[in-house]
Amino acid sequence: MTAEKSFQRRTFFPASLIAGGLFNYGLALLMLFLCVSPAVAGLSETIEQVQPKMVKIYGAGGFRGLESYQSGFLISPDGHVLTAFTHVLDTEYLTVVLADGRRFDAKMLGADPRLEVAVLKIEAEQLPYFDLREAVSLQPGARVLAFSNLFGVAFGDEPVSVQKGTVAVAANLAARRGVFESPYRGPVYVLDVTTNNPGAAGGALVTFSGQLAGMLGKELRNSLNHTWLNYALPIAELRQSVEDICAGRFVAERDPSAAKPSRHVELGALGIILVPDVLERTPPYVDQVLPDSPAARAGLRADDLILLCNDRLVQSCKMLAAELEFIGAEEPLKLTVQRGQDLLEFSLHTPKDAL
Amino acid sequence: MNTTVHLFADFVCALLTAFQAIAADDVKQPSAAVLEAQSQRIAVIEKALPAVLAVFPPTGRGGGSGVVISPDGYALTNFHVVLPCGKAMKCGMADGKVYDAVLVGIDPTGDVALIKLFGRDDFPFVELADSDKLCVGDWVFAAGNPFLLAADLQPTVTFGLVSGVHRYQYPSGTLLEYADCIQTDAAINPGNSGGPLFNMSGQVVGINGRGSFEKRGRVHVGAAYAISSNQIKNFLGALRGGRIVDHATLGAIVASDEQGRPVIDEILEDSDAYRRGLREGDEIVAFGGRPITSANGFKNALGIFPKGWRVPLSFRRDGRRYDILVRLAGVHGEEELLEKAGTIKREEKQPMPLPEPPDQPNPTPPENPQKKPPFNLRPARIEPPLPEIVAKHYQEKRGFANYYFNVQEQRRVWQAWQAQGKPLPAERAWLLAGERAEGGPFSLRIDDAGVALKLTSAEFNWTPGDEFALNLQPPHSGGLLTALYLWRRLAKEGLERFGDVYYFGAAPLAEQPGLMDVLIGSYKGVDCRFYFEPQEGRLLALEFFADPEADPCEVYFSDYRQLDGYWMPARMEVRYGNDVFAVLNFNTWRTEPEAAPPANSHP
Numbered sequence: 003m004t005a006e007k008s009f010q011r012r013t014f015f016p017a018s019l020i021a022g023g024l025f026n027y028g029l030a031l032l033m034l035f036l037c038v039s040p041a042v043a044g045l046s047e048t049i050e051q052v053q054p055k056m057v058k059i060y061g062a063g064g065f066r067g068l069e070s071y072q073s074g075f076l077i078s079p080d081g082h083v084l085t086a087f088t089h090v091l092d093t094e095y096l097t098v099v100l101a102d103g104r105r106f107d108a109k110m111l112g113a114d115p116r117l118e119v120a121v122l123k124i125e126a127e128q129l130p131y132f133d134l135r136e137a138v139s140l141q142p143g144a145r146v147l148a149f150s151n152l153f154g155v156a157f158g159d160e161p162v163s164v165q166k167g168t169v170a171v172a173a174n175l176a177a178r179r180g181v182f183e184s185p186y187r188g189p190v191y192v193l194d195v196t197t198n199n200p201g202a203a204g205g206a207l208v209t210f211s212g213q214l215a216g217m218l219g220k221e222l223r224n225s226l227n228h229t230w231l232n233y234a235l236p237i238a239e240l241r242q243s244v245e246d247i248c249a250g251r252f253v254a255e256r257d258p259s260a261a262k263p264s265r266h267v268e269l270g271a272l273g274i275i276l277v278p279d280v281l282e283r284t285p286p287y288v289d290q291v292l293p294d295s296p297a298a299r300a301g302l303r304a305d306d307l308i309l310l311c312n313d314r315l316v317q318s319c320k321m322l323a324a325e326l327e328f329i330g331a332e333e334p335l336k337l338t339v340q341r342g343q344d345l346l347e348f349s350l351h352t353p354k355d356a357l
Numbered sequence: 358m359n360t361t362v363h364l365f366a367d368f369v370c371a372l373l374t375a376f377q378a379i380a381a382d383d384v385k386q387p388s389a390a391v392l393e394a395q396s397q398r399i400a401v402i403e404k405a406l407p408a409v410l411a412v413f414p415p416t417g418r419g420g421g422s423g424v425v426i427s428p429d430g431y432a433l434t435n436f437h438v439v440l441p442c443g444k445a446m447k448c449g450m451a452d453g454k455v456y457d458a459v460l461v462g463i464d465p466t467g468d469v470a471l472i473k474l475f476g477r478d479d480f481p482f483v484e485l486a487d488s489d490k491l492c493v494g495d496w497v498f499a500a501g502n503p504f505l506l507a508a509d510l511q512p513t514v515t516f517g518l519v520s521g522v523h524r525y526q527y528p529s530g531t532l533l534e535y536a537d538c539i540q541t542d543a544a545i546n547p548g549n550s551g552g553p554l555f556n557m558s559g560q561v562v563g564i565n566g567r568g569s570f571e572k573r574g575r576v577h578v579g580a581a582y583a584i585s586s587n588q589i590k591n592f593l594g595a596l597r598g599g600r601i602v603d604h605a606t607l608g609a610i611v612a613s614d615e616q617g618r619p620v621i622d623e624i625l626e627d628s629d630a631y632r633r634g635l636r637e638g639d640e641i642v643a644f645g646g647r648p649i650t651s652a653n654g655f656k657n658a659l660g661i662f663p664k665g666w667r668v669p670l671s672f673r674r675d676g677r678r679y680d681i682l683v684r685l686a687g688v689h690g691e692e693e694l695l696e697k698a699g700t701i702k703r704e705e706k707q708p709m710p711l712p713e714p715p716d717q718p719n720p721t722p723p724e725n726p727q728k729k730p731p732f733n734l735r736p737a738r739i740e741p742p743l744p745e746i747v748a749k750h751y752q753e754k755r756g757f758a759n760y761y762f763n764v765q766e767q768r769r770v771w772q773a774w775q776a777q778g779k780p781l782p783a784e785r786a787w788l789l790a791g792e793r794a795e796g797g798p799f800s801l802r803i804d805d806a807g808v809a810l811k812l813t814s815a816e817f818n819w820t821p822g823d824e825f826a827l828n829l830q831p832p833h834s835g836g837l838l839t840a841l842y843l844w845r846r847l848a849k850e851g852l853e854r855f856g857d858v859y860y861f862g863a864a865p866l867a868e869q870p871g872l873m874d875v876l877i878g879s880y881k882g883v884d885c886r887f888y889f890e891p892q893e894g895r896l897l898a899l900e901f902f903a904d905p906e907a908d909p910c911e912v913y914f915s916d917y918r919q920l921d922g923y924w925m926p927a928r929m930e931v932r933y934g935n936d937v938f939a940v941l942n943f944n945t946w947r948t949e950p951e952a953a954p955p956a957n958s959h960p
Binding site for chain 1: 384491493494495517518519520521523526542569577578579580617643650651652653656747939
């Protein structure tokens with residue numbers, strides 16, 4: 003017990019370090035951890051406190067090696083769930099299972115494709131949750147616990163899996179450009195433990211005392227050497243997006259009774275032809291860009307996948323068509339598209355002769 | 358060069374800072390405590406490692422891990438580790454020596470095998486922990502022979518925490534179901550199979566045998582599974598008896614209803630559970646002493662029991678709770694189990710290319726990722742002759758992994774009965790008399806010619822014909838008189854002449870605490886189970902099955918008293934189905950005074 007207490011005291015950044023103006027605190031801390039290491043007593047209390055905030059998410063997938071499950075955690079007492087934006091969420095039939103085994107139909111409130119985060123909502127109240135404003139930042143050497151339903155091991159009211167590890171480095175994912183297939187380039191916590199397994203995306207990274215620090219990202223394989231990255235997105239990087247989603251940006255649904263312009267923007271007039279809409283949810287891929295059109299001049303290309311339309315999430319050709327009805331023909335149209343691993347933004351104006 | 362100097366300067370700064378921090382006034386004490394904890398951990402590991410095994414097939418190709426659990430050399434490993442070995446294996450220990458070992462018993466479904474080492478009577482060993490006390494977040498360490506690294510036979514130790522308990526992992530192929538297992542993030546790699554997972558007291562909480570392997574190749578990815586020590590304890594008696602042990606089924610399908618409650622979806626009408634009153638739509642609330650809240654939870658609770666055990670089950674119907682004891686049937690038919698236990702063996706005889714050396718990293722993911730146990734099945738191309746010591750301890754018999762050990766266990770139980778709980782001499786007829794609990798005297802005469810029960814109002818007689826399954830007396834007892842005849846017959850004829858006797862293993866008995874040693878005797882087409890208390894060697898119950906698919910006649914003996922050096926029960930309770938048939942209190946036991954005519958009535 004004594005050991006645990008003093009260990010936690012040690013995790014605080016010693017004031018003398020800042021006073022001394024020493025910047026290499028990462029290494030210093032790492033050495034401290036090497037000196038005063040792993041004799042931490044049971045972590046049961048922390049785990050008991052975190053488990054009720056974790057959820058299991060079931061959605062699309064289940065074929066060709068794509069899992070149909072992932073992880074998430076509650077971020078409000080009334081059922082907001084933070085998770086990773088992956089193929090699993092690409093369905094209208096999302097199920098969230100709470101730690102106590104209760105099952106809920108969930109809807110996707112919105113997603114930010116740039117960070118690959120999504121917020122789900124279930125109809126429930128008085129739930130235990132992580133307050134994102136209380137999330138902490140981590141330094142290299144920080145010891146962490148990762149909570150996730152990796153490999154879908156847990157069902158129903160069974161608690162999700164817990165792993166322990168250390169933050170090896172906090173670094174930008176873009177450091178090796180082109181190596182990882184992710185549009186996100188910002189900072190991540192790289193971990194020394196195999197956390198990012200199938201089903202683990204959306205899991206929580208917490209300190210040994212249970213403070214939220216990060217969200218486990220989707221699986222990323224290094225395209226050069228086929229190794230896999232184990233990492234979490236710092237909550238500080240996600241907070242703004244989550245607030246935006248909760249405030250109505252990047253959301254998937256809008257009030258159908260909202261006022262519509264008398265004449266709305268049309269993709270054809272911008273020179274964009276989408277793939278044929280043959281599925282229930284056909285991803286809105288650009289099939290063709292007409293030469294000399296506004297789209298061509300802006301740099302849009304065939305095979306670009308449209309993710310956001312004026313910052314609203316569009317997951318299918320139908321949703322895109324519905325969204326366009328709310329945008330006036332004379333208004334600028336902002337499209338956020340995915341091209342390979344890059345997210346690109348285009349602002350398009352309908353030509354005057356087409357108005 | 359500049360960079361080097363700069364880095365060095367940084368390093369020195371960091372070093373100074375670190376020491377500065379450590380030198381701060383509140384730091385000295387904690388680091389001492391932490392170092393103390395660390396040296397404790399080292400001490401625990403040092404104490405545990407001598408019992409850890411590297412298990413190799415006699416051909417020397419492939420292998421796994423194991424752990425010794427008794428000073429006379431009994432050791433646990435995985436079924437899938439011993440499969441390529443056959444009857445004999447070589448076991449390396451941390452003392453640098455290699456010991457011969459023989460296969461004792463297997464649990465193919467649960468992926469457990471018991472082996473026995475030779476060459477010492479003071480093997481270093483570790484004890485099995487109570488794995489139900491393990492919590493998520495507890496520290497654990499695994500020891501074994503990952504990637505077959507231990508050329509010097511020194512076990513490799515990996516450290517981690519418990520990621521989950523009571524996990525269910527679906528069967529890999531048709532066997533190797535991991536129910537109620539322990540999940541850990543301690544690194545478990547190919548070659549670790551069969552090795553122990555220890556708690557921080559150095560007790561075995563599980564046997565490592567499986568990992569989640571998908572697209573990243575057959576290396577540890579942070580989720581490995583160990584068979585819980587409590588499950589192994591349930592099977593250990595049968596394993597020591599050299600058996601091929603089957604897992605259990607309720608004879609009913611438990612599924613989640615709309616509210617997620619575990620309910621009976623389908624039930625076989627010839628199952629014991631059905632006869633005890635369980636029906637479709639009943640909600641399971643507890644099983645095996647454990648509350649059940651989900652269908653998955655039920656699968657976990659069921660997966661730790663061997664075939665043939667009787668386990669308490671509680672269910673709810675129309676708001677009322679019912680508590681019953683159910684007799685569990687086997688998952689497999691007898692033939693099916695033998696076939697499955699030997700399946701890989703037969704394939705093994707096919708010529709197979711040698712797999713890649715296991716320590717070569719494979720950067721490209723496998724094309725067909727599958728969940729498999731972490732081991733390489735390497736073909737034993739030429740089976741070398743058995744070492745002499747192994748041959749001496751191996752006896753082939755259909756249905757057994759090694760019948761030699763069954764004989765040893767039969768003799769142990771028999772000798773304990775004779776030494777401490779010896780019944781009346783059975784050369785002559787047994788004459789027993791007393792009062793029925795519900796009033797009125799009774800007398801019993803049991804001898805080779807038959808059994809007679811006299812009550813005030815009625816008399817029942819039974820004589821041994823050719824078909825013991827017929828003529829059950831008295832009516833509604835399930836065949837009490839036959840059961841009593843078989844009781845005396847075992848005492849009189851012993852293991853060799855009773856009929857066909859084998860040691861079943863350890864099993865619970867109704868309300869009795871702990872596990873009993875169970876012998877099963879077959880004679881004239883019927884089975885009788887004899888339950889012996891393991892410490893005192895006394896016979897506490899017998900169950901006579903006139904029909905293996907129907908309820909037995911259960912006879913419980915208690916209140917043992919000594920009489921001229923013999924032990925006989927003062928109370929006998931007879932149950933059949935859901936009812937108590939009779940309770941008999943004895944005040945007289947004796948053998949017939951004059952020598953009875955020679956026992957020529959039995960064949």
